[in-house]
Amino acid sequence: MSRPVAVLVGPPGAGKTTVGVLLAERLGVTFRDVDHDIEASAGKPISDIFVDDGEEVFRALEASAVVAALETHDGVLALGGGAVLADATRAALRGHRVVHLNVGLSDAVDRVGLNTARPLLALNPRATMRTLLAQRAPLYAEVATVVVDTDGRTPDGITADVLAQLQEVSA
């Protein structure tokens, strides 16, 4: 059984996909994004899964996709922003190197913008993001072995910090 070299968690706009790609390049490993796994197996975008099937169905697909990816991927793995909501997913993350990319309200809203690909943030993005950050902060903290702040920082700088902290943890 393989295990990821690092699992990235954090809210929408934290930069899991952006930093994950850079981190994988720096480590010479492959990058995998559970959001993409779900879209590939459902054959449609996440926004369509939310509209056609509802959030509950999406969360069930997500929980299975996370377990499958944790068991089979040996590179860098990014989870969806809400994956940590599932008790089973938080339990499955125990023993893994989990990097929480931390982002504050202002940077998160700026980065996510008005992009309708994020169904939860399609209406009133700022208020929704504020609630989501507050509700999920303890869940990211519970699973993280490394925390990196991303506000006002470039993806390259964040990636260097993640690498340094991962090395410290495994030293």
Ligand SMILES: Nc1ncnc2c1ncn2[C@@H]1O[C@H](COP(=O)(O)OP(=O)(O)OP(=O)(O)O)[C@@H](O)[C@H]1O
């Ligand atoms: N450090 C950063 N500074 C400025 N912009 C950034 C930074 N990191 C990511 N971005 C931009 O913010 C947007 C969201 O980034 P990204 O898709 O990587 O976030 P995510 O955490 O994967 O979000 P989601 O949970 O929705 O998948 C993208 O347009 C990306 O280019």
Ligand SMILES: O=C(O)C1=C[C@@H](O)[C@@H](O)[C@H](O)C1
């Ligand atoms: O924060 C969330 O709940 C989500 C984040 C995205 O990565 C996707 O997994 C989906 O849009 C839900």
Ligand SMILES: [Mg+2]
């Ligand atoms: Mg992403």
